[in-house]
Ligand code: ATP
């Protein structure tokens with residue numbers, strides 16, 4: 001490809017719409033253009049990157065037995081009704097774009113494909129003899145994200161590879177899950193990414209075990225907590241740990257302490273010398289479900305701990321999901337909402353776990369009993385400080401039995417960096433940030449049972465299929481690569497996913513010898529299978545070098561003054577190392593190196609003259 005024909009439109013300044021470096025660079029270097037919030041055009045340069053990533057994904061997924069297919073993006077609501085996910089994906093904070101056709105039938109635009117694939121499996125799979133089977137596709141997904149941002153990182157339309165496997169038993173599912181774990185590690189490493197596997201929450205997809213693959217980067221939206229011994233790593237949404245011990249409350253009789261204006265943990269502690277770990281704080285939230293009344297929640301946490309929303313949502317679904325359907329959202333209760341329910345004001349800032357259900361009597365849309373949940377760190381305190389539920393006062397030195405309560409100890413707290421690990425208390429969790437590029441799940445039989453995907457086993461009995469699913473954010477991965485590989489001058493693509501592997505720059509387009517040698521090398525390298533770009537524009541050399549750096553082509557071959565003597569300059573984009581080479585040697589030295597790098601192998605360029 002010639003740069004003059006490439007429609008290369010670069011921007012000199014950082015675009016105002018971008019916050020993180022990878023987003024800025026992709027816009028500046030002409031890889032993407034924004035069409036709407038979370039909606040991007042993949043310009044020809046990026047499309048080449050996406051094709052290369054897809055090719056690597058295909059190779060590795062095929063190698064573990066995947067069969068490529070393409071499923072519809074327009075999905076009948078009925079399938080989602082049957083799996084029980086329609087309400088959760090369309091109401092409240094649901095992320096599925098949905099519409100009615102001319103006959104008023106409802107459809108969703110596919111955010112994921114469990115329903116569709118399971119329906120097809122129900123139709124095609126009959127016998128254990130057909131198993132295991134694994135289907136996958138690389139396709140655009142639609143999600144009406146609450147906060148689309150960072151360009152391709154969180155788009156509302158993005159490219160995903162999603163695979164689904166079907167098995168006769170759980171053991172076989174585990175094997176395929178392991179195979180995908182290996183395939184994913186190879187995919188990310190071949191794409192030149194430093195990625196780590198972490199334990200993950202299964203979220204709205206469901207199932208038992210799940211693992212995410214994170215590209216480590218400061219701009220990542222996920223917090224990873226890991227032990228230095230390498231034995232534990234988890235997304236904070238999921239992470240467990242041992243909380244630090246509470247500071248014991250000094251002995252003394254139970255008392256009610258006037259605490260005017262001390263409605264925060266910090267205010268209370270600094271006024272009376274308490275440690276936050278001596279306090280039980282109470283959070284009032286309300287959970288909305290697809291069916292039934294909204295559920296007020298009274299959550300007790302130790303004063304130094306934070307609530308983990310994901311763990312809470314999982315507990316709520318387990319406790320109430322059967323009866324009230326999908327959990328739609330959970331939000332804090334504020335004084336205005338209390339008023340709207342027609343209730344008397346609540347003592348915010350002075351709440352204690354013993355707040356009586358009577359305060360909910362007569363509520364308009366709320367259930368009139370609290371669901372009371374306590375984190376283990378709070379439930380395990382013997383004596384503590386808590387709000388007195390009125391009169392700007394706290395109770396000091398109370399126990400749970402004084403309050404007439406017997407809380408069950410749940411894990412609702414967010415693990416924090418610095419916490420001790422459960423597997424080894426000498427290990428302390430360390431935090432880093434990550435971009436989730438892949439997620440693998442053991443789904444079990446959730447979808448096959450709901451959608452009637454059954455097979456006849458070896459014993460001749462009918463049972464539901466075991467399922468796994470495996471996603472990779474292909475477009476997010478492309479941007480994550482930029483987040484890990486760039487410098488002040490622009491992008492630095494790993495060879496395996498670079499839009500072009502090498503760019504030939506003619507230093508002076510007026511010099512016939514330079515033009516002739518560049519054209520000859522361009523032809524030779526193309527013939528040798530190198531993905532080569534020729535900068536044939538009549539710009540100054542400096543401008544061409546800047547553009548080559550900005551778009552991040554990993555190797556640059558400069559045909560300049562040495563052309564008359566048959567030498568060229570080879571510059572590596574990463575690090576900028578330069579060397580003069582006889583043009584005649586390129587076929588023997590550079591070509592094998594590029595082909596190896598394309599496979600994700602790191603080879604060194606032989607020192608000058610050594611390779612031939
Ligand atoms: P996230 O937690 O980032 O919202 P998710 O857990 O909902 O992602 P999955 O359902 O596991 O995502 O989807 C599989 C993969 O698709 C993710 O690992 C991620 O790489 C990619 N992905 C998900 N949502 C987006 C998005 N809005 N834009 C780009 N890629 C995405």
Ligand code: MG
Pocket residue numbers: 212436438439
């Ligand atoms: Mg995920």
